[in-house]
Amino acid sequence: MSEGRRVMSSGRLEAFSDGVIAIIITIMVLELKVPRGDTVDALIPLVPVLLSYVLSFIYVGIYWNNHHHMLHATGAVTGRILWANLHLLFWLSLFPVTTAWVGENPRASAPAALYGVVLLMAAIAYWILQQCIIASQGANSILKKAVGGDWKGKVSPSLYAAGIAAAFRSPLLAQAVYLLVALLWFIPDRRIENTFIGGKP
Secondary structure (H helix, E strand, O other), rough: OOOOOOEEHHHHHHHHHHHHHHHHHHHHHHHOOOOOOOOOHHHHHHHHHHHHHHHHHHHHHHHHHHHHHHOOOOOOHHHHHHHHHHHHHHOOOOOOHHHHHHHHHOHHHHHHHHHHHHHHHHHHHHHHHHHHHHHHHHHOHHHHHOOOOOHHHHHOOOOOOOOOOHHHHHHHHHHHHHHHHHHHHHHHOOHHHHHHHOOOO
């Protein structure tokens, strides 16, 4: 089957991706353990695990939201787009294990650094998927017009790299950097959505 030929609708690709993301969230929540005891004090040891879960849940939610909008700007789905999408899902699928590791070892360098590596690779994978979609749409790409300068997409990898480096000096500082990036993306970017409702991206 040729590269430019449609191999799957964007709706099917989105449904498959939604299913994988739902499983990722399910696995993460299953890592939360029942408190040992019946008092409020029993919750204290679980605070780091809960905080790491909340941060990862926000990240997965951000990827789900932006992935949804991006696929709505996608017409034909090529083989290259399929593989790029699987590449993104691979890195997202590592969130549960890195989240659990950081949650159980909040002051350790290696878990904080690995968490940052997964965040960085997921960001790169998302960018690759975005570029594959833009390339498939040609010179008049709707997605390219909607994305524009994409300053957050350019700044985020640098911040992840800074967080990874900081993890070997201060794991808590690294986690603060990861939280900062999440806050940058927390408010969904409406440019793609606005493109389809007649607004200006």
